[in-house]
Amino acid sequence: MATHTTRSIVKAFDLLQVACLLPRSASLRDVAAKAEISVATAHRILSTLKNVGAIRVAADGSYELGQTLADLRSRDIVEAAAARRIIDSRLAVTTRALGTSTRLATLDSQRMLHFVAGADRLADTSGVSRVVGARFEAYFHAAGKLLLSALEPGEVGEYLAAAPLVPVAAKTITNPGRLVAELRQIARLDYAVEDEEFVNGEHAFAVPLRDDKGTLIAALSASRRLPHAQNTAHIVHVLRTSANALAKDLHDEPKGVRAIGWLSAQLA
Incomplete structure (x- = not known):
């Protein structure tokens, strides 16, 4: 049975996949919709990913890849x-x-x-x-x-x-x-x-x-x-x-x- 931590990791990976396939940046709602998770869950996970540098928030509030992942992409x-x-x-x-x-x-x-x-x-x-x-x-x-x-x-x-x-x-x-x-x-x-x-x-x-x-x-x-x-x-x-x-x-x-x-x- 999947634990809460395991499910969170899977959702975080889904969000990263979505971010990697974006042409540039996307709004919170767009990212959540593409990952097929709730806006609240997307916001929570994206905040964690932002704290470790995997995701960055643009000036207009949209989300895009952090520099390390952008280089990998x-x-x-x-x-x-x-x-x-x-x-x-x-x-x-x-x-x-x-x-x-x-x-x-x-x-x-x-x-x-x-x-x-x-x-x-x-x-x-x-x-x-x-x-x-x-x-x-x-x-x-x-x-x-x-x-x-x-x-x-x-x-x-x-x-x-x-x-x-x-x-x-x-x-x-x-x-x-x-x-x-x-x-x-x-x-x-x-x-x-x-x-x-x-x-x-x-x-x-x-x-x-x-x-x-x-x-x-x-x-x-x-x-x-x-x-x-x-x-x-x-x-x-x-x-x-x-x-x-x-x-x-x-x-x-x-x-x-x-x-x-x-x-x-x-x-x-």
Whole structure:
């Protein structure tokens, strides 16, 4: 059971995360709203953070990062920009190799699929529906199903219990048992296929992107309109090669593959 002290630490961390993502400064009410806590609680915690130099109060009464955290944030921004260039370059190469739209996606804290980066081919319109920065339910995307397949059985059960599986296209999986069976198959195969489950007339494929410890961080996917001549084995091979190359590209960056999570937070 969480203690009062533990809850206060968690709320303080939430406030710091909000502050780190602010463009400059924000009012007490704005900070409290973004952290989803009461104004009174936000004021109490911000006062403590101000006393230790983590937060400062501007002349107009708004809150902004203290100098030490501001310096760390600046370093994070530089590191994230470098990671973004690496990711965008790799996705562009993958798009040219496949002639499809490609996306890099994560699951957020609510288990929504979040497209954090992408590259498109002008002749292929499948990327139009997969907007970078947008969030979607995970169960009807190849990338989402791949990421869901890495959850523990109990977590999958919680996900299914949270909301019904609503059809959004001709072949959306709406039966929980069938989705669980598909997630198990995806876990075995280590890739996912989407067959007109999100948009009629579109296929998508996804493979995992893992860190050095083998932890699943994101999904690299490709989508395209039907009909297309490339077979699944070829597309999955190219995606796997690209995912491995991207992980290697990011290895020497300060945050490594986990920079993807930072980019996801920036798009929140």
